Amino acid sequence: MKYAFFQGCNIPIRIQQYAVATTAVLKLFDVDLEVIDDFNCCGYPIRNVDEKSYILPSARNLALAEQAGLDIMVICNCCFQSLKKAQQMLANDQALAAELNEVLQKEGLHYTGKTRINHFLTILHEDIGLEAIKARLNHRYTTLNTAVIHGCHLLRPQKITKFDDSFIPGITDSLLQVAGAESIDWRGRLECCGAALAGINDELASRLFMEKIDNARAADAEFIVPICAYCYLQFDTAQINNLKAQPAKANSRPFPVLLYPQLLGLCLGLQPAALGLADNQTISSAEIESLQARLGPPEPEKKRRKKAKAQV
């Protein structure tokens, strides 16, 4: 399997470890990722201002993947939704497609809409499959309480993203369970990190993510696991900024944030350095050691079969 790896603007410069860990994990399952240097912004940042300007960049990205003969894999939710939205709009609006194609034409590109857009978790869950992941595990966590936050633009609108049940999502839970991690039920699982408001209404933006951190703590979570790049930046970088800005909290420990491919990667025998764990600003080396200490043996053969049956 090979995909064009769409990283967007934030990941290559602010969350390299997300791309590094994802690439390392997928490599173990023979999934190759090709980074197309020519990819541009997904268009999301301009969505408040002008819709057509929002769609055009995604049309170009899809046309580039089409030219390379590859389907796209995305790890940022906002990029994911933008690409999906563009595809849906262009499928329903021939005139718009023709107009945008005229712009793309200048570079010798053409959009037809045949590129498939996959989220990284879908590839793990559907294309590789839970069984294959289980079979490849070196370890499983003996105990690990995680508060997963999906990020809005992955789940909703379900009509566009078609990722999972947007009310009772199951993909993340099962992917965490495979690794032996508990996906706790907490207030915030399906809610907003406030990123879309940062820089426009900072007070509200930080209230939204700080409330999630409090809720995760209250639900006894040990790590927050954000799926979206924007959520990650809110919980990691913005959390640190927030603590620094409050003299009273300057010395308090931030709530640690872990990315899913990092969590899974440790169970697959990858080293913390290969997963960029130390690059997460909110994770201390003690927490990395604690994660490693909880790695137990992969589940015994028998028990695994039973569980699989129960799921069917």
Next chain:
Amino acid sequence: MMNFNILLTLAVFVFLIGLALRLFAWFGQGIHPPSPAFSPAKRFVQSVKGVAATVFSGRIITLIKSSFSDLLFQRRIISKSPLRWTAHSLIFFGFMLLLFMHAMESVVSARLFSDYESTLNPYLFLRNLFGVMVLAGIGLAVYRRITYKAKRLKSYGSDWAALLLVGGIIFSGMLLEGASISSYTVFQEMMDEYGAFDEDEAANLEAFWVAENGLVSPNISASIPAEQIELGREANSFSCVECHAPNSSAFASFSLKGVTRPFAMLLGDSAAVGLFYFLHILFCLTFLAWLPFSKMFHILSAPVSLLTRSVLPNPPHDSGIEGLTSANALTRQMVGLSACTHCGSCSVECSASMFFESFENDFILPSEKIQYLRHLAAGNPIDPATRKQLQEGLYVCTSCDRCTEICPSGINLKEIFINARYALLADGIPEKTLLGTFSFPLALAQRYPDNHLKALRAVEEVFRRAFQKLTDLALPLSLTRGSTMVNESYKSCYSCQRCTNICPVVRSYSNPVEALDMLPHQLIYSLGIGNTELAMGSKMIWSCSTCYLCQEHCPNQVELTDIFYKLKNAAVKKLDPGELP
């Protein structure tokens, strides 16, 4: 020779004036933060201190390494753009080698090599090789400028002028050499000065030079007997070979005879040599005088910029400048601006390139911004329309930092843009794209947070003045037929208010109506009664976190979040033409 010296002095004089102006700009100008506290003299002293502190520390090793890898080898562009790397390397090495070996032969080549003679090999051959390298590089550069036009590579007249001048130097030099090779006058002068031949020998030698060394002689028109050539070769080997390798080694000039000979026939061979000499000198001296006033100044400024970058790498993303006093930060901005070659690598890579296509604003492309910003740094007057375009161009940026990563001159574009952005916003002219998610990375980086907040207030003020509020309206509200929403799903609303009840933003305020003007269900109601304007002016749409919970939970499939996006777009558009103040 007399004339040459006068012209050379003049060119050097102009060059020095240009250099002085450039240096004054380095230490006297800057974009932001405004710092009248630093006089040019103080900035100069600060920079000398900075350089000294670097040179007399372990970082000297970094500088030396960088001189090889960044300056000579151009490491930064080889992987990203092999075409540009090849073109630049050919021009750079060809030109530099010619400069040292040929233009400065009396001070370099003649001192290094005791047997140096410009007409002997390998020098004769090498001069042509280097020249051809430069011309090939220019050919590639022209090809790149033409084919990359579709990739948003902009070319100015000055870009073509630079290629023309460098190419002109080389080509006129080749013509000069070609014309001298075939010139009978030059041949005769040499014979008079160095030859000690009887008449027969002289005739034989001349025949040999015509046959093998490209000489055009008025005495020889018919084919030359082979024996005579052999006798000539013998004479040549006694007297000429000490200083003359076969002219065919000057492979480029030698093969230009088709171009030079018509000139020699028209003007006379001596005048043709004179003409090409004049052209060659003219090109060289024009280039020298023009250098500090043009992008060719990068020959001096790009090394400074690259070396600075090697010891002061770009600050880790999203943090302030570390290890650089603000006096030096301003100076670094200016060095950066002067190191831009308008190569367009940044614009070709720019992640916001498609916004350039839809906004049709050149300033969205980094190369165009950086070129123009020198006017801002110099404090030149900028007309309001251009200023608005520039401000938008500075703001429509995804902060992906690709431009800064790719810049072959090592310019810290990101720093310059951030500073320029807030320098312009400080004037209080509202910038509508502030309301896009472009603001997210800026909020994360927390540079100039107060300026950012002030700029936001300016936009909010525009909205406040442009739209009526619910509370401004006289009751009772009546039905109008004004709604022009493309998304008509609002018509299915049956007033259950689930949207408002599930909204995390509404929940965040103790008095949401006061904070948001209208609640989500009220927005839909106002569309229902045909008052789109009211919805467009409410703070709710700009406080929407776009989480889509309302839209997903609406029992009647009203696409609230999508409608809010439409309202935001419409509100921005409405402000656009009559933008205040």
